[in-house]
Structures are given as C-alpha cells and as structure tokens.
Amino acid sequence: MGAVYRERRAARLPATIWFAGASGLEAGPMVRRILPDGCVDVIWSSDGRLIVAGPDTVAKLAHWVPGVRHVGVRFDPGHAPAHLGVDAGELRDARPQLADLWGGGPARRLTHRLAASGERAAQALEDALAARPRHRELADPLVPAIVAAIGGRSSMAGVAAATGLSERQLLRRSRRAFGYGPKTLARILRLQDALRAARDGGDLATVALEAGYTDQAHLARDTRALTGVTLTDLLRPSGGGQDTAAGGVGTSAAAASAANRSTWLPSGSRTVA
Known part of the structure; x- marks a missing residue:
C-alpha cells in the first residue's frame, strides 16, 4: 500500500497539522527523504515518542515503521519559539524530547492524552499547544x-x-x-x-x-x-522510494550510507522528494 500522508491548516495556531505513517502491509520500514523547509514541528508517534523537530539545514533520511502513526504540528517559519518557549537556534538540526523543553510532567500528561485520543490525536495535539501561554518575549513581530x-x-x-x-x-x-x-x-x-x-x-x-x-x-x-x-x-515520480512528509527514523542525507545506524529524526517538510 505504501505511505499515508495528509495535512490541513491549523485553526488555532500559525501552523499546519499533519498525519503520516506507513501502512501495516509493508515488510519493513519505508525510507523517506525529509527536505529542510525552515519549520519546527512537534511530533507524537503512536509508539509513545513526543519530540520537537528543529529547523534543518540539510535533508534527513527517515524510516517509517509499518503500523506506527505520526501526528504533528508544523509551525510556520519563525512562529515556534513563542509557542514552545525556546530560541529556534537551540533547535537547529536537533530532535529533543518535548520533556526536555516543558519538563517531564507536562510532556508525560500530553503523551497519555494523545495516546487516548485515537483518531483525534492530531486535533488533541493542536488544542494542547494552542492552550499553552505564549512566550511573548520570543514572539518577533518582524x-x-x-x-x-x-x-x-x-x-x-x-x-x-x-x-x-x-x-x-x-x-x-x-x-x-x-x-x-x-x-x-x-x-x-x-x-x-x-x-x-x-x-x-x-x-x-x-x-x-x-x-x-x-x-x-x-x-x-x-x-x-x-x-x-x-x-x-x-x-522522479517514484522519488527513488523516498519522499518528504514528516516523521521517521533517519540520518542526514549526506550520510545515506550510514542509514542503518540511524536515530529518531522526524521533520516537517511540505515537499515530496
């Protein structure tokens, strides 16, 4: 069946809400190339991970494991700091756990809430992020x-x-x-x-x-x-078996030969490679 990816515009945030994953019919992980797009994502995966994907400078290779769902909020360029409470420069090419930014308690509660939300996990993630107080000192009007x-x-x-x-x-x-x-x-x-x-x-x-x-x-x-x-x-229409959406286990595209030693590196690009 292949990969599943869909997105919509957020109603309560300057962001795009997306859902992604590989169907459960694949024999193994599907490789995707995630292109840099100037955005920051908050990503929850149905295997329990909740991370922040910082702004990338080069593409990443991502592996989507069959049966694992990913939902994310991809902030428009420049808007994540005010909502996450962290300078975007600290997130550059990084994939911290959300708990590292918010603390273990709030992140753990959100993880449990998302796990219990079923098909409404994407909406639950948007609502949770929209409900948090904005860090006005990091909201740049320019x-x-x-x-x-x-x-x-x-x-x-x-x-x-x-x-x-x-x-x-x-x-x-x-x-x-x-x-x-x-x-x-x-x-x-x-x-x-x-x-x-x-x-x-x-x-x-x-x-x-x-x-x-x-x-x-x-x-x-x-x-x-x-x-x-x-x-x-x-x-190329098939993208060489790779495309860009969001989520996965990967490594930098420049180190494609080391993909088997990859780490959890989702991102949020709007382009399909």
Whole structure:
C-alpha cells in the first residue's frame, strides 16, 4: 500500500497539522527523504515518542515503521519559539524530547492524552499547544516582514532595510526566530519554491530563473547540497522510494550510507522528494 500522508491548516495556531505513517502491509520500514523547509514541528508517534523537530539545514533520511502513526504540528517559519518557549537556534538540526523543553510532567500528561485520543490525536495535539501561554518575549513581530522580503528575492541589505534593522540585528533576530540566518533561510525557501514549480511541470531553466537562481546549473548545485541527491532524483515520480512528509527514523542525507545506524529524526517538510 505504501505511505499515508495528509495535512490541513491549523485553526488555532500559525501552523499546519499533519498525519503520516506507513501502512501495516509493508515488510519493513519505508525510507523517506525529509527536505529542510525552515519549520519546527512537534511530533507524537503512536509508539509513545513526543519530540520537537528543529529547523534543518540539510535533508534527513527517515524510516517509517509499518503500523506506527505520526501526528504533528508544523509551525510556520519563525512562529515556534513563542509557542514552545525556546530560541529556534537551540533547535537547529536537533530532535529533543518535548520533556526536555516543558519538563517531564507536562510532556508525560500530553503523551497519555494523545495516546487516548485515537483518531483525534492530531486535533488533541493542536488544542494542547494552542492552550499553552505564549512566550511573548520570543514572539518577533518582524517575522512576517522578514519572510515576505526574503520571498520577494531581496538581498540581505534589502531585507534589513525593509524591516528597519541593521544587517547585524537581522542576523541575530533571524537566528532566534528561524534557527539560522536570513541567507540560509532564503536558500531553503528558494529551493522549496523551485521544487514546487518544477513538479507543476515548469521548464527547469525557467524554474531556476524565476526562483532566483543564476541558471539551471546553480539550481542543480543547490539541490544536491541541501538534499544529498540530484534534481533528477527528486523529480522522479517514484522519488527513488523516498519522499518528504514528516516523521521517521533517519540520518542526514549526506550520510545515506550510514542509514542503518540511524536515530529518531522526524521533520516537517511540505515537499515530496
């Protein structure tokens, strides 16, 4: 049967709610390639794990075990710190247990609540996160302006000017809100835009230019650097048996040969590789 993945927009959070897993008919784990997307996820798995997937800088390989369900809240870029109470820079390329951030008691109670929620686990996770007090000191009002300026292909000087910050201030605030600086965020979001356009059937040379790359070769180099595979591999319909959704046991794509020594590394990418 293969992998199952679906998502919807959250009603009470600046986030996407998702459900994922491998059907129980597979002989073994299904491998998925999780692409960086600038987001932070809170992920519960039906085998009892409750973790936070920080913003990734490179792709991860993930193994979905048949019969294990994963539900998650994927915060829009820059919004997780205020809801989780932690600087996004501390979560970069990390997968801490939620208990490490909230304490064992609250995390344990939430885990029990989710386990008892059955098919409503995703809604229960959204409700639990929405009900917690926001950490206003970590809510940066400039996040939307920074993302919009980056999406508009502005230079870093242009992003700083659009937000009324110096470039040093922009770097510091970006690291706290997104987990990395504006150049890295721009590179990740540009690749996401290019892949969406390419999957819609766009000519790759045109896709590259419209996404802000110098040329198609530039897109190809960035794709390989961020995902660990070629652009052709990512766009192949079968994805080489790999795609991007969320959740799994994995390792960095750059260390694909070491996948058998993988650790629990779910993430939340909106792109299917």
